[in-house]
Amino acid sequence: MTFLLVARRDLSSYLSGWYGPIIVALVVFIWGLLYNFVALGSGPRYSADVLETFFMFGGYATGTTAWLMSMRTIAEEKQTRTELVLATSPIAEWQIVLGKYLAVMGMMAVFLACTLHMPLLIFVHGKVGWDQIAIGYLGMFLYGGAVSAIGVFASSLVRSQLLAAVISLAMIAFFNLIWLGAPIIGGAMGELFAYSAMFDKHYQPFQKGTLGLPHLVYYVTFAWVFLLLATRSLERRRWR
Numbered sequence: 365m366t367f368l369l370v371a372r373r374d375l376s377s378y379l380s381g382w383y384g385p386i387i388v389a390l391v392v393f394i395w396g397l398l399y400n401f402v403a404l405g406s407g408p409r410y411s412a413d414v415l416e417t418f419f420m421f422g423g424y425a426t427g428t429t430a431w432l433m434s435m436r437t438i439a440e441e442k443q444t445r446t447e448l449v450l451a452t453s454p455i456a457e458w459q460i461v462l463g464k465y466l467a468v469m470g471m472m473a474v475f476l477a478c479t480l481h482m483p484l485l486i487f488v489h490g491k492v493g494w495d496q497i498a499i500g501y502l503g504m505f506l507y508g509g510a511v512s513a514i515g516v517f518a519s520s521l522v523r524s525q526l527l528a529a530v531i532s533l534a535m536i537a538f539f540n541l542i543w544l545g546a547p548i549i550g551g552a553m554g555e556l557f558a559y560s561a562m563f564d565k566h567y568q569p570f571q572k573g574t575l576g577l578p579h580l581v582y583y584v585t586f587a588w589v590f591l592l593l594a595t596r597s598l599e600r601r602r603w604r
Contacts, residue, residue: 416573427536427563
């Protein structure tokens with residue numbers, strides 16, 4: 365399982381360097397402020413509404429973190445010239461892609477673990493189901509996984525981390541806002557646009573504490589497709 369060695373190397377790089385901890389700390393801090401002022405500090409509210417607001421902000425925060433973590437995965441190797449080591453080593457492209465993706469998802473797990481105290485504050489004056497919290501966190505992890513897959517793919521296309529960030533951000537925005545074109549287009553194509561939306565169609569059920577198999581399958585399939593595209597991109601570069 366060579367991909368686990370790649371994942372361990374990259375995850376160690378994230379945790380031991382300044383980039384990963386600073387991104388996690390900054391996003392958690394901003395998320396906490398928004399949650400405190402909007403959800404907890406806006407007068408009496410139902411606990412379920414507070415939790416839903418927490419996960420709404422959580423979706424934005426998770427997507428931002430996943431984007432920032434994944435944009436550098438492969439592009440950084442190209443900038444530092446360590447790509448040559450991977451290209452000449454007896455490791456398949458899919459193992460490189462999967463290893464780097466797992467490292468990003470490891471950081472996503474660390475990031476989400478740093479936020480567990482926030483929904484627990486609801487229990488001070490209210491009550492929510494533990495299943496609602498678990499489903500919401502599952503939704504954030506899956507959404508983050510889909511965004512991370514886009515970032516890994518964009519990072520496999522170019523040598524510049526900045527350009528990878530721009531490309532991945534454009535793709536993330538497209539798949540988040542594609543539902544806006546559904547009413548205009550209408551028909552079967554409009555339904556396809558609506559179904560393809562990452563946040564509007566598939567994340568909101570998790571945000572409300574509803575677990576649906578179609579939404580879970582969507583995120584897993586979405587991530588798989590973009591990781592497959594990243595693998596094909598690396599294969600073309602190796603054989604040029």
